[in-house]
Amino acid sequence: xxxxxxxxxxxxxxxxxxxxxxxxxxxxxxxxxxxxxxxxxxxxxxxxxxxxxxxxxxxxxxxxxxxxxxxxxxxxxxxxxxxxxxxxxxxxxxxxxxxxxxxxxxxxxxxxxxxxxxxxxxxxxxxxxxxxxxxxxxxxxxxxxxxxxxxxxxxxxxxxxxxxxxxxxxxxxxxxxxxxxxxxxxxxxxxxxxxxxxxxxxxxxxxxxxxxxxxxxxxxxxxxxxxxxxxxxxxxxxxxxxxxxxxxxxxxxxxxxxxxxxxxxxxxxxxxx
Amino acid sequence: xxxxxxxxxxxxxxxxxxxxxxxxxxxxxxxxxxxxxxxxxxxxxxxxxxxxxxxxxxxxxxxxxxxxxxxxxxxxxxxxxxxxxxxxxxxxxxxxxxxxxxxxxxxxxxxxxxxxxxxxxxxxxxxxxxxxxxxxxxxxxxxxxxxxxxxxxxxxxxxxxxxxxxxxxxxxxxxxxxxxxxxxxxxxxxxxxxxxxxxxxxxxxxxxxxxxxxxxxxxxxxxxxxxxxxxxxxxxxxxxxxxxxxxxxxxxxxxxxxxxxxxxxxxxxxxxxxxxxxxxxxxxxxxxxxxxxxxxxxxxxxxxxxxxxxx
Numbered sequence: 116x117x118x119x120x121x122x123x124x125x126x127x128x129x130x131x132x133x134x135x136x137x138x139x140x141x142x143x144x145x146x147x148x149x150x151x152x153x154x155x156x157x158x159x160x161x162x163x164x165x166x167x168x169x170x171x172x173x174x175x176x177x178x179x180x181x182x183x184x185x186x187x188x189x190x191x192x193x194x195x196x197x198x199x200x201x202x203x204x205x206x207x208x209x210x211x212x213x214x215x216x217x218x219x220x221x222x223x224x225x226x227x228x229x230x231x232x233x234x235x236x237x238x239x240x241x242x243x244x245x246x247x248x249x250x251x252x253x254x255x256x257x258x259x260x261x262x263x264x265x266x267x268x269x270x271x272x273x274x275x276x277x278x279x280x281x282x283x284x285x286x287x288x289x290x291x292x293x294x295x296x297x298x299x300x301x302x303x304x305x306x307x308x309x310x311x312x313x314x315x316x317x318x319x320x321x322x323x324x325x326x327x328x329x330x331x332x333x334x335x336x337x338x339x340x341x342x343x344x345x346x347x348x349x350x351x352x353x354x355x356x357x358x359x360x361x362x363x364x365x366x367x368x369x370x371x372x373x374x375x376x377x378x379x380x381x382x383x384x385x386x387x388x
Numbered sequence: 389x390x391x392x393x394x395x396x397x398x399x400x401x402x403x404x405x406x407x408x409x410x411x412x413x414x415x416x417x418x419x420x421x422x423x424x425x426x427x428x429x430x431x432x433x434x435x436x437x438x439x440x441x442x443x444x445x446x447x448x449x450x451x452x453x454x455x456x457x458x459x460x461x462x463x464x465x466x467x468x469x470x471x472x473x474x475x476x477x478x479x480x481x482x483x484x485x486x487x488x489x490x491x492x493x494x495x496x497x498x499x500x501x502x503x504x505x506x507x508x509x510x511x512x513x514x515x516x517x518x519x520x521x522x523x524x525x526x527x528x529x530x531x532x533x534x535x536x537x538x539x540x541x542x543x544x545x546x547x548x549x550x551x552x553x554x555x556x557x558x559x560x561x562x563x564x565x566x567x568x569x570x571x572x573x574x575x576x577x578x579x580x581x582x583x584x585x586x587x588x589x590x591x592x593x594x595x596x597x598x599x600x601x602x603x604x605x606x607x608x609x610x611x612x613x614x615x616x617x618x619x620x621x622x623x624x625x626x627x628x629x630x631x632x633x634x635x636x637x638x639x640x641x642x643x644x645x646x647x648x649x650x651x652x653x654x655x656x657x658x659x660x661x662x663x664x665x666x667x668x669x670x671x672x673x674x675x676x677x678x679x680x681x682x683x684x685x686x687x688x689x690x691x692x693x694x695x696x697x698x699x
Contacts, residue, residue: 231624236623236624237549237622237624250568252624253608253624253625331611335570335608336609336611337606337607337609340607341608350573350609350611352500
């Protein structure tokens with residue numbers, strides 16, 4: 116065993132390196148090749164031609180507009196919610212915790228059906244809105260609501276864990292120096308968690324931008340009103356493949372931007388930690 | 389009212405069940421929650437980049453294969469979604485007529501099925517709701533020569549939710565401000581037919597203003613014909629353009645219908661053909677034979693399709 120052990124040791128190393136390299140390469144290729152195929156499928160001329168297609172541009176602007184609003188709502192409501200939620204203990208807190216995570220595991224199509232049977236014109240709550248002359252389903256508002264429902268957990272989870280781990284000593288110091296709870300939150304807690312909150316926000320934005328299932332169920336598919344980029348990809352696939360590919364490429368580029376932003380925000384966090 | 393209440397209680401029961409289900413996840417979720425924030429954020433990006441690119445693609449091309457592996461005796465039939473209602477009857481009658489052979493329907497908008505076939509999806513038989521898509525696939529050489537045959541036909545009709553809450557009584561009312569209409573995207577055969585019908589109606593009976601007002605009232609262009617019917621039956625829209633067969637085959641009192649005069653209507657002809665890639669050619673030919681036989685045609689008639697040769 117011993118004499119034979121020294122030579123195979125070398126082999127073992129080489130084999131380990133080869134195996135590790137193969138593993139890394141295969142995972143990388145598996146993830147990167149489909150993206151590369153998208154770019155190879157279309158010529159730059161065709162890409163820029165479809166870029167001026169009104170269906171593509173209206174989907175692009177609608178997507179950006181709705182995702183920005185969704186993100187704004189999630190930040191404005193989600194930040195104080197997450198703070199109050201982590202600082203207070205109240206009955207049913209565990210249930211609320213679970214509910215926050217639910218949209219992460221729920222198929223978006225199910226979320227869309229659920230939103231429709233609640234806010235739809237014949238829905239549980241929607242019928243009363245309808246009596247007041249307010250319709251929600253099949254409007255841009257429905258797109259935003261679907262995005263918020265599906266994407267908010269990314270921000271809420273992040274905010275929750277940031278506030279949970281935030282050293283209470285900072286807040287206590289500020290409070291002993293006479294700052295109000297609100298001022299403490301705005302001047303101490305928020306700035307020190309901003310990097311982490313930012314990366315949560317970017318993830319939420321990305322998820323909102325990619326929302327498909329809930330949108331097509333709850334908001335329908337009307338160019339310029341509810342047809343966001345992922346829906347335009349779906350419709351484009353069935354009629355005009357090059358516009359579908361163009362929008363897909365745009366989404367890939369935006370996704371890359373999102374990843375870079377998350378990286379930058381995450382590295383920024385290290386400075387004050 | 390009683391029906392509404394029972395519906396409500398069903399929904400409530402659903403919510404309660406959902407919450408109960410949710411609580412079963414409690415242990416798992418709470419234990420993962422207090423992870424440090426940065427590691428929690430890093431693995432998630434993968435989810436987001438995957439979502440926009442893969443969801444539509446999966447919906448468009450990923451559907452056909454998983455349930456059935458093609459083998460002798462089984463027929464995979466890519467079938468226009470408007471045959472959804474009649475498909476179980478067709479399947480059981482086919483299996484009765486040809487013991488030992490079975491058929492699995494993959495139902496979607498013809499335009500989606502066409503894209504799937506062009507991108508290599510496996511199917512034995514293709515049932516199309518549109519001549520132009522059939523011709524396109526024919527030209528590209530996807531069909532076994534001589535197998536493409538007209539199958540049945542269908543007219544366009546307007547359906548309204550039960551009770552007709554908006555009190556729509558004529559095609560003219562469809563142009564009233566505030567009426568919510570659902571129709572198929574123009575890539576869907578039923579959508580193409582609807583656009584043609586509206587143009588003819590505008591030309592013969594109404595006018596261009598009526599036509600543009602109707603389009604202004606459209607709140608959603610759905611990607612299949614049954615999706616329009618669903619939006620109407622839920623009462624989410626006031627009117628929808630679907631095939632006659634959808635109205636005829638639906639249980640009584642599901643919809644109120646407004647018919648479109650024959651001279652303005654659009655007779656959609658369905659075709660059936662065996663695909664070249666089929667490895668199950670015997671059963672595929674049998675299935676086509678069955679669909680064109682008296683028994684298959686009777687099933688289609690029972691579900692509101694028009695016989696071939698309808699004018």
